[in-house]
Amino acid sequence: MGFSGKYQLESHENFETFMKAIGLPDDEIEKGKEIKSISDIQQKGNDFNVTVTAGTKVIMYSFTVGEECELETFTGEKAKTVVHMDGNKLTVFLKGIESVTELHGDTISNTMTFNGIVYKRISKRIS
Known part of the structure; x- marks a missing residue:
């Protein structure tokens, strides 16, 4: 099954x-x-x-699996x-962050790890 x-976002830890x-x-943490x-x-x-819309912030990026690309971190780098x-x-590994995104039916889980700190996001398909 494809990611399309x-x-x-349903929950995050x-x-x-x-x-x-x-x-x-x-202040950015509070807003987010x-x-x-x-x-x-x-x-x-x-x-x-991929287009991610979070409030008024929109991040767009494109990549091809296995090829070098440029991605943006949460801090804008x-x-x-x-x-x-x-x-x-x-x-993907980006600026010391390991990000693993898995598709399970209509649910995407994204687990990010930085210096032993783990952040997990669960998103559900809406269309």
Whole structure:
């Protein structure tokens, strides 16, 4: 099953601790706590186009699995990396953060780890 679809954040664990650890300012953390972001994912084979809307902030990025690309961190930094795919799992390392995104039916789980601190997000397909 492909990743294509729109997904809304349903729950997240350890948001505040993780965001502080990666250097997000306190005012941004406060704003982000209750936002139910929407991720619009379009997948064509190994090519992905992703638009994440969180309140008034919109982040768009594209990548091809296995090829170098530039992605943006939560703090707005851009860095080059390579996204890997194994079945229904996408893995990427960016600025010390390991991100693993898994698709399970209509649910996407995203687990990010930075210096031993784990942040988990669960999003459900809305279209």
